[in-house]
Amino acid sequence: xxxxxxxxxxxxxxxxxxxxxxxxxxxxxxxxxxxxxxxxxxxxxxxxxxxxxxxxxxxxxxxxxxxxxxxxxxxxxxxxxxxxxxxxxxxxxxxxxxxxxxxxxxxxxxxxxxxxxxxxxxxxxxxxxxxxxxxxxxxxxxxxxxxxxxxxxxxxxxxxxxxxxxxxxxxxxxxxxxxxxxxxxxxxxxxxxxxxxxxxxxxxxxxxxxxxxx
Amino acid sequence: xxxxxxxxxxxxxxxxxxxxxxxxxxxxxxxxxxxxxxxxxxxxxxxxxxxxxxxxxxxxxxxxxxxxxxxxxxxxxxxxxxxxxxxxxxxxxxxxxxxxxxxxxxxxxxxxxxxxxxxxxxxxxxxxxxxxxxxxxxxxxxxxxxxxxxxxxxxxxxxxxxxxxxxxxxxxxxxxxxxxxxx
Amino acid sequence: xxxxxxxxxxxxxxxxxxxxxxxxxxxxxxxxxxxxxxxxxxxxxxxxxxxxxxxxxxxxxxxxxxxxxxxxxxxxxxxxxxxxxxxxxxxxxxxxxxxxxxxxxxxxxxxxxxxxxxxxxxxxxxxxxxxxxxxxxxxxxxxxxxxxxxxxxxxxxxxxxxxxxxxxxxxxxxxxxxxxxxxxxxxxxxxxxxxxxxxxxxxxxxxxxxxxxxxxxxxxxxxxxxxxxxxxxxxxxxxxxxxxxxxxxxxxxxxxx
Numbered sequence: 001x002x003x004x005x006x007x008x009x010x011x012x013x014x015x016x017x018x019x020x021x022x023x024x025x026x027x028x029x030x031x032x033x034x035x036x037x038x039x040x041x042x043x044x045x046x047x048x049x050x051x052x053x054x055x056x057x058x059x060x061x062x063x064x065x066x067x068x069x070x071x072x073x074x075x076x077x078x079x080x081x082x083x084x085x086x087x088x089x090x091x092x093x094x095x096x097x098x099x100x101x102x103x104x105x106x107x108x109x110x111x112x113x114x115x116x117x118x119x120x121x122x123x124x125x126x127x128x129x130x131x132x133x134x135x136x137x138x139x140x141x142x143x144x145x146x147x148x149x150x151x152x153x154x155x156x157x158x159x160x161x162x163x164x165x166x167x168x169x170x171x172x173x174x175x176x177x178x179x180x181x182x183x184x185x186x187x188x189x190x191x192x193x194x195x196x197x198x199x200x201x202x203x204x205x206x207x208x209x210x211x212x213x214x
Numbered sequence: 215x216x217x218x219x220x221x222x223x224x225x226x227x228x229x230x231x232x233x234x235x236x237x238x239x240x241x242x243x244x245x246x247x248x249x250x251x252x253x254x255x256x257x258x259x260x261x262x263x264x265x266x267x268x269x270x271x272x273x274x275x276x277x278x279x280x281x282x283x284x285x286x287x288x289x290x291x292x293x294x295x296x297x298x299x300x301x302x303x304x305x306x307x308x309x310x311x312x313x314x315x316x317x318x319x320x321x322x323x324x325x326x327x328x329x330x331x332x333x334x335x336x337x338x339x340x341x342x343x344x345x346x347x348x349x350x351x352x353x354x355x356x357x358x359x360x361x362x363x364x365x366x367x368x369x370x371x372x373x374x375x376x377x378x379x380x381x382x383x384x385x386x387x388x389x390x391x392x393x394x395x396x397x
Numbered sequence: 398x399x400x401x402x403x404x405x406x407x408x409x410x411x412x413x414x415x416x417x418x419x420x421x422x423x424x425x426x427x428x429x430x431x432x433x434x435x436x437x438x439x440x441x442x443x444x445x446x447x448x449x450x451x452x453x454x455x456x457x458x459x460x461x462x463x464x465x466x467x468x469x470x471x472x473x474x475x476x477x478x479x480x481x482x483x484x485x486x487x488x489x490x491x492x493x494x495x496x497x498x499x500x501x502x503x504x505x506x507x508x509x510x511x512x513x514x515x516x517x518x519x520x521x522x523x524x525x526x527x528x529x530x531x532x533x534x535x536x537x538x539x540x541x542x543x544x545x546x547x548x549x550x551x552x553x554x555x556x557x558x559x560x561x562x563x564x565x566x567x568x569x570x571x572x573x574x575x576x577x578x579x580x581x582x583x584x585x586x587x588x589x590x591x592x593x594x595x596x597x598x599x600x601x602x603x604x605x606x607x608x609x610x611x612x613x614x615x616x617x618x619x620x621x622x623x624x625x626x627x628x629x630x631x632x633x634x635x636x637x638x639x640x641x642x643x644x645x646x647x648x649x650x651x652x653x654x
Contacts, residue, residue, distance in 0.1 A: 002233065003268035005307070007298035008275070010232050021319030039324060041386030049379035052340035056371055059364045070372060077376065089333060096316055097334065099307050103225070104232055158292050159234075169235045172277045172292060199369030204376055204537065243605060349447045350489035354549070356477040356506055358469065363502070365491070369493040370534070 003109075004156070005102035007171040009161040012153065014097040022206035023115060024088060030081040045085040050074060051093060058192040064180075066189045072142030072197045075118035076135060077204045087114030108153055112146035120145045132198050139163035139197025147186035151178040186213075217319035218381040224310040231302050237291070240298035248303050254312060262304035270300050336382055340375055398423040398481075398584055399444060399556060403654070404453035406439060413439045414611040416453070421586060423555065426578075428598045428617060429588040431605030432631035437588040438485065440605070441558045444586070445482040457556075478507060481549040484558040487541040491533040496525055496544050499533050503552040519547040539570040550581075559587040563594055590620060592632065592650050604630050626649050 032039045053070035074083035088110040094100040101109065121138035128134030155175035158168035173181075215223070227247075234240050248255045274293055281288050320327045351359050351367045359367070404417040414436040421427060431437050444447045444455055446467045452626070455462045457476060463623060467473045486491055493499040500516045509515065520526045523543040533544050543581065552593035559578075563571040575597045578585060587598045595602065596617050604620065612630050613620050620626055627633035633650045 004269055004300050005228065005232065005303035006266075006296060007269075010229070013232070022238055026352040030248065044329050045336060045379040045383035045386065046376075047329070047333040048336035048340055048382070049375045051337040052344055052375050053372055055341055055344055056368050059361055068368070068372065068377055073372060073376070079320070080275060091336075093330070094335065097311065097312055100262065102303070103228055103280075103307065113292065114353070159357070167289065167292060169292070170297060171275065172289070172296075173280075177280075195365055196369055196372060200372040200376075201371030202532065203369060204225060206532070342554045343489065344549040346486060347482060350444065350484055351492070353445055353447060353477070353484075354490060354503060356474040356503075356552070358473075366494075367492040370488075372532075374488055389414075 002101040003105045003150075005104045007157070008102075008108060008153070009170045010104070010157065011159060011160050013104045014075070016111060020088070020107035020110050023084070023111070026079045027085045027088075031085055043082075043089070046074070046078065047089040047093070050086045053201060054090065054094075056176055056196075058196060066192055068193060069113060069117075069143065069197055070115045070196075070200075071113055072121040072135075073191060073200050073204070074137035075121040075142065076138045076197065076201050080115075080122050082116045083118040084114045087118070098168060104147075108150065111143075112149040112153070116149055117142040117146045124179045132202070135198040135201040136194040138201075139194035142197070143190040143193045144183070144186050147182045150181040151175070154182075155179045176187060217315055218322055220310070221316075221319040224306060224314065227306050228303055231299060234299060234302075235295060237294045237298055240295065240302055244298060244302045244305065247302060247309060251305070251309055251312075254309075258308045258312060259301075259305060261308050265308075266300050266311045268306045270297060324339060330356065330385060336386075340378060342373055343378075344375070347374070383387075398458060400456040400459075401444070402451060402454050402456070404440070404443065404450050404455065406436070406443065406450045406452075411610065412609050414443075414450070414605075415607070417609075417611045418453075419555075419603055419611060419614055421584060423584055424582075424587040425601060426585075426599035427601040428538065428595045429586060429603050430592075430595060431588075431630065432607060433590075435605040435630075436609050437605060438560050441482060441560050441586070444558055446476060447482075455488070457532070468578065472535075474507075478503075478552050479555045480558070481552070481554040481556070482558045483542075483545060483560060483562055484547060485562075485564065487545040488534070488539070490545045490548065490562060492540060494532055495530050496520065496528045496533055496536075498545055500548045500551050503548060504628075507552060515538060516549050519551045522550075523547045524573075538565050540565065542566070542570075546577075554583065556584045556586070559583070559585065561588055561590065563589055563591055605634075607631050621650075 012162040014127065031043055033168055050070055053068050054071075056070075057066045058066050069082045070088075070149050071083055071087055074086060086105075089111045091101060091106050091114070095103050095106055124141055125134045125138040152175065155173065155178035158174050159169035163169055231240070231243055234243065251258050256269065274297060278288055278293065317327055317331055320330060347367055347370065351363065355363070398421055401419045402418050404414055405412075406414045413634050417440065429437050429440065439448065443450050444462075446455070446462045446464055449463050449465070459479065460466075460472060460476075460483075462476065467476055481520060491499055493502055497516055497520075500519055501512050504512050504515050516529070517526070520529055523546055525540060525547060528540065528544070533541060536544065542565075562574060571594065575594065578587070578598060585599060589595055589598060600617060601615065602613065602617040602620055603611060604613040604626070606629060613626055624633060627650060628648055633648045636646065638644070638646070
């Protein structure tokens with residue numbers, strides 16, 4: 001979801017930055033806790049892999065293709081905090097090195113996709129006892145839940161900031177538009193991400209036996 | 215100006231631009247930044263527009279269409295304000311990317327710079343191989359590959375990437391250790 | 398069989414190939430030599446219709462080959478069955494759940510009927526019959542390469558392009574590979590760094606220089622004995638070393654890996 005800068009008001013992105021910063025500080029500690037010296041290279045490699053993942057295109061029925069986020073896969077395989085930190089770094093790299101996505105939208109993406117998506121994915125995965133269905137749903141929700149959150153955030157803009165006459169000054173549509181506009185496509189895209197998460201997750205299970213590192 | 219100062223200036227400018235809601239100020243800001251771009255102004259503006267066009271364009275058209283449909287006056291003020299703001303902020307970002315070395319700008323934090331350098335350099339190699347997965351499937355397919363094959367190939371690419379991440383992490387950690395990074 | 402005219406390519410502004418022209422006849426076995434970065438892998442991908450060259454053209458049996466031409470249709474079917482490329486990293490070719498499925502993929506795509514026999518035959522020829530029910534990614538590098546070879550050969554191509562096939566193999570496996578390729582009644586173009594192995598992989602050599610042009614096209618033995626040409630291609634170097642206790646310097650080669 002590459003929302004450019006300028007659509008989300010500071011009244012929203014500033015508090016989001018505050019929240020995200022707290023989670024990043026905690027996340028850094030959590031990742032470091034299990035790894036000490038290897039933390040930096042580990043996080044860097046995971047970030048590189050997530051970044052590369054975003055270039056995989058999934059074919060969708062109808063001839064189009066969507067890009068993978070892989071957050072579901074990361075969360076199911078490596079846990080919430082690893083997925084969150086890596087995804088956040090990827091958003092930062094995309095915005096500051098490639099101009100892809102925004103700097104002011106960074107906390108929204110990181111919190112919605114990197115955090116909420118990861119939590120929901122990991123939660124479902126563990127709840128459904130790591131089955132194939134669990135992987136599929138984890139992938140699906142890692143795309144769908146963030147879409148809900150982002151639709152809520154965007155739709156709140158006209159309420160949050162408007163001129164004296166009530167006209168919107170940032171993103172113009174309310175929830176009645178953003179929710180259906182985002183949820184329907186993402187419910188469908190989630191199917192593709194779910195399929196990928198099942199296939200990929202199975203493969204990783206077998207590969208990780210080689211390293212016995214979690 | 216040091217790279218850190220440039221980064222701080224960029225962030226401050228971006229922040230300021232995000233508050234602006236009057237077209238006059240936004241247009242003024244845009245002109246100032248275009249001047250700062252100097253010779254690259256045309257190219258950077260084009261990149262900025264391209265990067266934001268899909269989203270901005272869709273939303274703008276939808277909003278205009280929505281007003282027209284409901285026989286309401288067209289929201290031209292909004293159109294101008296938001297598109298100027300989006301353009302200004304995108305241009306600031308591309309100017310930043312052009313003029314500032316992010317790796318140096320982050321040198322105030324040893325950890326952050328290492329993280330960035332390692333992540334970016336590894337991702338370049340990974341992306342090259344990723345392209346190979348697509349080519350490999352193409353090369354083996356006398357008929358365009360079915361959806362199952364494409365998903366399987368994508369899943370293998372994803373798993374391979376994450377497996378490589380584990381391998382790279384081990385190697386990088388060892389290399390850094392051997393060069394005396396960890397005291 | 399395959400003809401290349403004035404092929405030039407670059408990535409951004411970095412040149413990769415410059416005005417390369419040659420012809421490969423059916424049944425020939427040729428070796429593509431060149432130092433790192435001389436454009437060998439790129440050339441193979443262009444020959445396989447995966448990359449569109451900036452200039453020049455590739456003709457397979459007098460049919461012009463570009464990625465666009467190969468998007469659909471009878472040309473695609475024919476070309477992809479008759480020409481196969483073994484990528485340097487065999488992982489990128491393998492994605493099926495078992496070795497059996499992997500080898501069966503190509504023949505199935507082509508609608509062939511005797512799938513079981515084909516798979517058994519090729520698996521046996523490369524020596525992976527024991528792994529038929531295992532997922533390819535659990536195998537070692539050398540075994541994966543054999544599976545990839547079997548999978549590519551199961552459709553019985555006429556031209557096999559190989560990108561550094563010996564690079565990651567241990568001596569026993571590369572010995573096996575040399576014999577295997579020598580016995581295949583198929584046109585071959587192999588790239589390698591390994592000058593010791595090169596003559597075993599083909600009688601003719603095409604050498605890409607560091608300037609990305611074709612430096613030499615002809616019999617391999619004379620090239621390998623010509624120090625000047627080897628140096629020009631950055632395939633030989635000079636450094637101090639000892640022969641029997643006497644230290645000196647002269648141009649020489651190694652089995653570059």
